[in-house]
Amino acid sequence: MSSDAGESRTRRIVVLISGSGTNLQALIDSINTPSLPNSSIVLVVSNRKAAYGLIRASQASPPIPTYYIALQTYLKEHPGKGRSDYDREVGRIVLQACPDVVVLAGWMHVFGDGFLEEMATGDRQDSIPVINLHPALPGAFDGMHAIDRAYEAFQKGEITKSGVMVHRVVKEVDRGEPILIREVDMQAGESKEAFEERVHKTEWEVIVEATRKVLGAVV
Template identity: 65%
Template sequence: MSTFPARRIVVLISGSGTNLQALIDAQNTPSLPHASIVLVFSNRKAAFGLTRASEAKPSIRTGYLALQPYLKAHPGKTRDDYDAEVARRVLQECPDLIVLAGWMHVFGESFLDLANQAKGGDGVPVINLHPALPGAFDGTNAIERAYEAFQKGEIEHSGVMVHRVVKDVDRGEPLIVREIPFTKEDTLDDFAKRLHMVEWDIIVEASKQVLDQVLPVPP
């Protein structure tokens, strides 16, 4: 087991990277054994998650490419071309798993097609963390929309999930789902803080689950 190579993870982020930090802290622990984050990639240059990666011990390589600068620098290119370029840069790292951890850009089919064709057609799994329950509050601002629905008396709980990424936004197979109840005293900030703490657990748990499926650690 000591000679088993580290399982390679690429993490895509757009913001502060608290979920990334959970993965960084879990590397090569019982929660995420024989695993190494080989690249943190962002579509926002100022994303603090890039700093988290560069200041990790050991430091983690980072990459950056934003949609609008890419389109401006490549007249005639499209959003699909951008997605394919991100896929190319990510797949250069030969990942065993791609994790979208607060990645605020919806990939089209070109990214997923290239990920599915990688590794000689075996494909590289792509998973996403989404702060809502399956089928509820797909897309952006899910926490705020859930809280608004709670305030209107429409729901009593929301939740968070990690799911496989497919072309339909937030509709891939759920891997881990956690319900999070509201309380009468909850502010939006209270609820968001409680939800984020659950996110940090399940993003690690789901990453281990998928890695164990595609590249199990020998006994």
């Protein structure tokens, strides 16, 4: 593909969510703007039926196709299948949308090798990039409840800053190569709610910037 063709082709984004979808909304609002040009969210996948992000997708203009697939529901409907089978099934659903990048935006399920192996198949020479938003700095507060843990650590005098990063997804939780890192200073006397709000606002910026950065590297 020539560079001119690559620049003009609409980049296809698949977003995986589990909750309210505020980070998804940041991506939706940035589509085909200078922040995220020549792009389209072609599918939103949720592992929670009540995730408000599914409504955000349906109310987008134009509406974004959605897919709901929960681990426990999948296991009940497929006796003998396991977690790895579920991961591969999610991967196959994602692949059908032919994405240029897969963005985990509040996806509360840790993928095993199966999902990443699916992303490495198909007609592409390279794996489809899979990136994840995590509200902490690299190597700090991996896994769940990172914002709460950072706030508690600041109250104990253990840290003076936290942050947000988007990283490539690997098997080890939140240990993939960072794509974009943004520090968030801690403020004495600030409530946890106010700190969390500042972190979320930073997330909305970082997830868009990192997605654009990855798409710019896709050939």
